[in-house]
Amino acid sequence: MAQKPSIPRGTRDFSSTEMLRRNHIFDTIRRIFSLYGYLPIETPAMENLTTLLGKYGEEGDRLIFRILNSGNFLAEVPSQALAAADTPAVIQQISEKGLRYDLTVPFARYVVQHRDEIVFPFRRYQIQPVWRADKPQKGRYREFFQCDVDVIGSDSLLNEAELVMIIDRIFSELGINIVIKINNRKILAGIAEIAGAGERITDITVAIDKLEKIGPEGVRQELLQRGIEPEVTARLEPILNLKGSTDEKLGELRSAMAGSAAGLKGIEEMEELTGYMAMQPARATIELDLSLARGLNYYTGTIIEVKAADLPFGSICGGGRYDDLTGIFGMPGVSGVGVSFGADRIYDVMLQLSLFPEQTGSSTEVLIINFGGDELPALMKMASTLREEGIPTELFPEPVKLKKQFSYADSRRIPMVVIAGSNELAAGQATVKNMKTGEQTALPLSALPAFIREGKIS
Amino acid sequence: MAQKPSIPRGTRDFSSTEMLRRNHIFDTIRRIFSLYGYLPIETPAMENLTTLLGKYGEEGDRLIFRILNSGNFLAEVPSQALAAADTPAVIQQISEKGLRYDLTVPFARYVVQHRDEIVFPFRRYQIQPVWRADKPQKGRYREFFQCDVDVIGSDSLLNEAELVMIIDRIFSELGINIVIKINNRKILAGIAEIAGAGERITDITVAIDKLEKIGPEGVRQELLQRGIEPEVTARLEPILNLKGSTDEKLGELRSAMAGSAAGLKGIEEMEELTGYMAMQPARATIELDLSLARGLNYYTGTIIEVKAADLPFGSICGGGRYDDLTGIFGMPGVSGVGVSFGADRIYDVMLQLSLFPEQTGSSTEVLIINFGGDELPALMKMASTLREEGIPTELFPEPVKLKKQFSYADSRRIPMVVIAGSNELAAGQATVKNMKTGEQTALPLSALPAFIREGKIS
Numbered sequence: 028m029a030q031k032p033s034i035p036r037g038t039r040d041f042s043s044t045e046m047l048r049r050n051h052i053f054d055t056i057r058r059i060f061s062l063y064g065y066l067p068i069e070t071p072a073m074e075n076l077t078t079l080l081g082k083y084g085e086e087g088d089r090l091i092f093r094i095l096n097s098g099n100f101l102a103e104v105p106s107q108a109l110a111a112a113d114t115p116a117v118i119q120q121i122s123e124k125g126l127r128y129d130l131t132v133p134f135a136r137y138v139v140q141h142r143d144e145i146v147f148p149f150r151r152y153q154i155q156p157v158w159r160a161d162k163p164q165k166g167r168y169r170e171f172f173q174c175d176v177d178v179i180g181s182d183s184l185l186n187e188a189e190l191v192m193i194i195d196r197i198f199s200e201l202g203i204n205i206v207i208k209i210n211n212r213k214i215l216a217g218i219a220e221i222a223g224a225g226e227r228i229t230d231i232t233v234a235i236d237k238l239e240k241i242g243p244e245g246v247r248q249e250l251l252q253r254g255i256e257p258e259v260t261a262r263l264e265p266i267l268n269l270k271g272s273t274d275e276k277l278g279e280l281r282s283a284m285a286g287s288a289a290g291l292k293g294i295e296e297m298e299e300l301t302g303y304m305a306m307q308p309a310r311a312t313i314e315l316d317l318s319l320a321r322g323l324n325y326y327t328g329t330i331i332e333v334k335a336a337d338l339p340f341g342s343i344c345g346g347g348r349y350d351d352l353t354g355i356f357g358m359p360g361v362s363g364v365g366v367s368f369g370a371d372r373i374y375d376v377m378l379q380l381s382l383f384p385e386q387t388g389s390s391t392e393v394l395i396i397n398f399g400g401d402e403l404p405a406l407m408k409m410a411s412t413l414r415e416e417g418i419p420t421e422l423f424p425e426p427v428k429l430k431k432q433f434s435y436a437d438s439r440r441i442p443m444v445v446i447a448g449s450n451e452l453a454a455g456q457a458t459v460k461n462m463k464t465g466e467q468t469a470l471p472l473s474a475l476p477a478f479i480r481e482g483k484i485s
Numbered sequence: 486m487a488q489k490p491s492i493p494r495g496t497r498d499f500s501s502t503e504m505l506r507r508n509h510i511f512d513t514i515r516r517i518f519s520l521y522g523y524l525p526i527e528t529p530a531m532e533n534l535t536t537l538l539g540k541y542g543e544e545g546d547r548l549i550f551r552i553l554n555s556g557n558f559l560a561e562v563p564s565q566a567l568a569a570a571d572t573p574a575v576i577q578q579i580s581e582k583g584l585r586y587d588l589t590v591p592f593a594r595y596v597v598q599h600r601d602e603i604v605f606p607f608r609r610y611q612i613q614p615v616w617r618a619d620k621p622q623k624g625r626y627r628e629f630f631q632c633d634v635d636v637i638g639s640d641s642l643l644n645e646a647e648l649v650m651i652i653d654r655i656f657s658e659l660g661i662n663i664v665i666k667i668n669n670r671k672i673l674a675g676i677a678e679i680a681g682a683g684e685r686i687t688d689i690t691v692a693i694d695k696l697e698k699i700g701p702e703g704v705r706q707e708l709l710q711r712g713i714e715p716e717v718t719a720r721l722e723p724i725l726n727l728k729g730s731t732d733e734k735l736g737e738l739r740s741a742m743a744g745s746a747a748g749l750k751g752i753e754e755m756e757e758l759t760g761y762m763a764m765q766p767a768r769a770t771i772e773l774d775l776s777l778a779r780g781l782n783y784y785t786g787t788i789i790e791v792k793a794a795d796l797p798f799g800s801i802c803g804g805g806r807y808d809d810l811t812g813i814f815g816m817p818g819v820s821g822v823g824v825s826f827g828a829d830r831i832y833d834v835m836l837q838l839s840l841f842p843e844q845t846g847s848s849t850e851v852l853i854i855n856f857g858g859d860e861l862p863a864l865m866k867m868a869s870t871l872r873e874e875g876i877p878t879e880l881f882p883e884p885v886k887l888k889k890q891f892s893y894a895d896s897r898r899i900p901m902v903v904i905a906g907s908n909e910l911a912a913g914q915a916t917v918k919n920m921k922t923g924e925q926t927a928l929p930l931s932a933l934p935a936f937i938r939e940g941k942i943s
Contacts, residue, residue: 032536032594032814035582038529040595042602043609046525062872064849064879067504071496071583071628072530072614073550078490078862092531093553096887097618112559122553124493125815126530136490137498146896148882156530183882185855192869290573306862307869310898316640332803356490391522397643411650411765414520421522421677424606424641438604 037169047390048383049172052201052373055152057173059197060152063189065176068151070133073124075191080125082132082355090159092169126158130175130367131325131352131407138179139356147180154370161272177365179352184296186364187329188303194333194344194366195309201373202382204336205311205343210319211297212319212326212347214280217290218317222262223285227255232320235267239318243268245408266317273301273315280317296328310337325349331366343372348467391419393443393459393479394436399426405452409445409472416476436462443479447472493626495619505848506841509631510659510831511612514632517655518610521647522892523634526609528591530616531582538583540590540813544932548617550627551580568635569856584616588825589783589810590631596637597814600797605638612828624833635823637810642754642820645787652791653767654801659831660840662794663769668777669755670784670805672738674749674773680720683715693725697776701726724775731759731773732750738775754786770794783807789824793834801830849877851901851917851937852894857884863910867903867930874934894920901937905930 034040041049057067073094080088100121101109108116127133130153138145147266154174163169176193178186191207198205212232219228238246243264250260265284269276277294284290297315304313321330328348335343346366353361377383393413395406406422413420421441425431436444440462447457457475460467461482470478492498499507504747515525520522531552538546558579559567559694566574585591596603612632620626634651636644639851649665656663670690677686686709696704708718724741727734735752742748755773762771779788784812786806793801804824811819853864864880871878879899881890893903898920909927916927917936928936 032598033533034529034536034594034598035531035533038531040529040599041527042599043524043526050525061848063879064877066501066848067508068501069499069504071498072490072616073493073496073628075491075493077491089555092555094584095549095553095576097550099572101572101575104570106568106570109570110564112562112564112567114557114559117559118553123920126552136492140490140492141498141500146893148893150879158530165606170531178882181882185882187882187883188865189880303861303865306865325695390519390524394522403761407761407764417520419520419522419606422643422647424636424639424643424647435604435606 034224035169037126037163037167037435039168039170048377049370049374051383052370052377053174055200056197056368057098057152057154059193059200060176063150063193065150065152065178065215068137068153069155070130070137070153072126072156074133074136076123076125078136079128079132081127083084087128090161091128092126092158092160093118094124094126096121102247127155128151128159128175130155132389133162133350134175134177136356138361139353139358148178148186149180149432150178152176166371168371172370174370175365177363179363180361182362184300184329185303186433187300187331188307189312190307190331190346190364190366191304192307192329195311197368198333199310201377201379203343203373203376206334206336207309207313208316208319208332208334209297209300211293212328212331213289213293213296213329214317215293216321217284217287217293218263218266220287220289223260224255227253229324230255231263235263235318236320238267264386266399269317273313276315276317277301300329302357321345321347325352327351329364338376338379340372340376342369343376344368351359391439391441392430393418393420393445394441395422395445395447396432397426398427398448401453402447402449406447409447409457413476413479416480417477418479491626492641495621495625497626497628506835507828508830509841510828510835511632513658514655514826515610515612517651517658521608521651523608523610523636525596526611527613528585528588528595528611530584530592530614532585532594534581534583537586541586544599545586548619550584550616551576551801552582552584554579554581579906584846586617587615588631592633592635593810594814596819597811597816600816606644606805607635608636610634624829626829627938630828632826632828633823635821636776637821638819640820642758643761644786645758645789646765648789648804648822648824649762649767649771650765652789654767655826656791657768659835659840661801661831661834664792664794665767665769666770666774666790666792667755667758667771668774668788669751669753670825671747672775673751673778675742675745675751676721678745678747680717682713682717686707687782688713689721693721693776694778696725725776725901727816728881729769731900734775736772754820758787765881779803779805783810785809787822796834796837798830798834800827801834802826849879849897849899851876851878851903852890852899853878853880853903853905854887854890855881855884856906860905860907860910864905866904868934871934871937874938876934903933
């Protein structure tokens with residue numbers, strides 16, 4: 028085979044360097060999740076199509092990767108469908124499973140399926156890849172990771188406040204300055220209602236969600252195209268353009284919303300949440316953003332979105348409250364709230380801002396030069412001792428030229444190299460070379476672990 | 486939807502308890518891998534079928550899950566093939582990608598594709614799920630995890646010795662007593678050769694690999710069925726039945742193998758490896774097992790297999806040396822050696838032997854009772870302080886009845902509960918209840934973190 032092998036478009040290999048950086052992100056996220064009592068679950072990559080289809084809209088259904096049934100899968104397909112090359116008819120016969128499209132629907136399925144084993148309120152997190160047959164482009168992949176954290180079975184807005192604290196802490200530990208935008212779906216419903224178009228809430232939210240991307244004039248056009256009358260739009264605008272602090276905005280909204288029960292409830296929730304958030308002030312900026320809608324229709328209360336303050340990236344984290352996620356699987360009336368961290372975008376932000384620690388994670392700290400022959404038992408023992416002390420150690424596998432072994436240490440960016448020939452070993456000594464400074468230090472074997480750990484003789 | 490949702494046959498959800506246990510296994514494996522300088526990589530779940538097909542034999546090809554092309558995939562299929570419901574012809578037209586079947590072939594593809602970026606010898610590990618359209622049965626799943634560790638680009642048998650040390654250390658840390666069986670493919674080739682059937686090495690190894698499962702008579706029958714003449718079998722048997730220590734077996738083999746260059750080379754390699762292993766004696770029992778073959782044809786040197794000593798399980802880890810894994814992708818002459826840990830079987834062994842720590846991993850350590858109202862700011866501050874100290878903490882999200890909050894702590898097996906009402910908080914005090922003993926301790930708020938960490942007042 029002369030051609031270099033490749034991987035499918037929109038998928039990626041992760042090298043060791045990328046993996047160590049990614050693990051730095053995932054480990055931070057995981058550690059903070061568990062500090063707040065969230066526990067991991069995992070669901071299979073494949074779900075039954077009955078679970079997946081109809082949950083993400085028509086476009087979503089088209090983007091689900093489907094898995095071919097095994098065996099002679101055409102045998103069961105009606106011959107007319109085949110003869111007519113009727114793709115939609117045939118597809119139903121030859122495929123029963125698909126790759127998960129997000130972590131939310133599998134989570135809802137999980138909760139319903141395991142309802143009898145779960146202790147509510149159920150706090151879970153889930154970090155797994157998802158797959159979408161989207162057109163690949165820069166920053167958009169067909170396989171990417173989601174990190175979802177949700178609590179289900181509790182109406183309390185304390186949960187929202189804790190999620191904001193979790194977001195604040197994670198991005199602070201990663202070194203990313205953020206702005207957390209908050210809104211409430213009920214306030215959006217109220218705004219639509221007092222503008223005289225309560226039943227058009229979906230069209231309205233989809234349009235105003237684009238404010239940042241397409242500007243006020245773009246939103247006006249989009250609303251018009253969606254059949255929202257210009258006078259409705261005119262009534263929406265002053266509300267969406269409210270300025271001032273969160274308290275000021277809420278005050279003005281309250282008088283504007285006098286006629287909308289939903290709107291008033293939304294304001295009440297936002298005030299309660301603001302109160303909780305004030306009890307443990309976040310490091311990040313938190314803003315009430317009335318144009319924040321997030322497309323997903325299952326949100327019913329608080330909506331949360333996070334952006335990097337120092338880069339014009341899109342959202343790097345977002346979520347909200349849903350009152351009936353499990354209803355689609357026959358378990359109505361269970362409220363939950365959650366957010367999803369976009370690992371790939373967070374990675375890109377950190378790379379652009381040079382936020383990764385130089386030595387991310389568990390790289391080799393020391394290479395022992397292999398002189399072969401009689402020294403080998405002593406060198407193997409040295410390697411063992413260092414590893415027992417928790418120091419990642421390599422003994423070069425072949426007694427090749429020193430130059431080659433040093434060049435390996437260099438390319439792998441191993442910070443220290445131990446040189447111990449037969450004379451030194453006989454004297455109970457070794458020499459450590461610091462690969463960054465070039466400095467060489469001779470020291471007794473017993474001092475080796477401490478020296479390597481601290482980079483100096485203690 | 487009245488029917489409870491379900492997942493595809495042969496796949497699994499992992500609950501928090503299962504995840505914490507699995508992570509205990511994966512974290513141990515990862516930590517030891519990195520102590521030996523192995524670094525993580527990951528490859529995509531989907532590979533091009535050109536990468537996967539033809540690498541696992543005909544049966545393997547059938548077991549690969551194929552992904553349907555997107556869009557109107559039938560449009561391109563020749564109408565005769567459709568009209569004839571010709572599955573093999575149609576499948577090639579409607580599917581270009583498949584789910585990975587193991588981690589070895591994607592690793593070989595990775596090495597060839599990224600050869601210019603890789604520093605050799607390349608030590609990598611990879612822990613990811615694989616998928617096989619096998620018939621599901623007890624202990625056999627359609628989605629399961631492999632943990633592979635390989636070094637590629639080094640011929641040295643020191644690598645084999647280090648892998649044995651890694652195996653020894655991992656299972657020792659997990660608390661599993663093991664037997665490590667070792668053989669060498671060249672010795673097997675030598676045995677076949679001196680029995681007068683060198684060219685039948687594959688049939689012979691496949692048959693003798695089953696010795697443990699079907700016994701000597703079964704192997705005799707299997708060899709006969711595979712067309713190996715009875716006199717060859719008669720010449721094989723005394724060698725396979727050699728008794729004694731590794732040194733004794735190697736001594737007897739050496740004289741029996743005088744006529745086989747491959748066999749003598751295998752004995753030499755085994756002696757060299759035995760020498761290395763003697764330099765850092767393993768805790769586990771290591772045995773030369775001449776019937777150990779492992780079905781996979783790509784092994785060319787050392788073969789390794791691990792079994793649990795205390796349970797009649799199959800192999801829980803295994804691997805070997807391959808001289809030409811990347812040859813299939815156009816990069817010949819690169820030797821490697823690696824082993825794969827069977828996470829699911831290790832999990833089952835540990836469960837049966839009750840080897841999991843009671844509190845595996847990062848469960849919540851303390852629940853703070855929520856009294857609502859005016860106490861909330863102080864309780865949120867308490868939760869924050871405990872989390873800053875690294876203690877996984879929950880504040881119950883609703884101020885419901887004490888009984889309900891305690892019953893939650895109980896079901897979740899949270900070991901401690903903090904009760905601090907307004908009077909106690911005003912006095913700077915809190916009470917901690919140990920949920921196991923029922924003991925209650927009143928103490929100053931400042932002593933809380935140390936008490937929860939150590940379970941006592943210091």
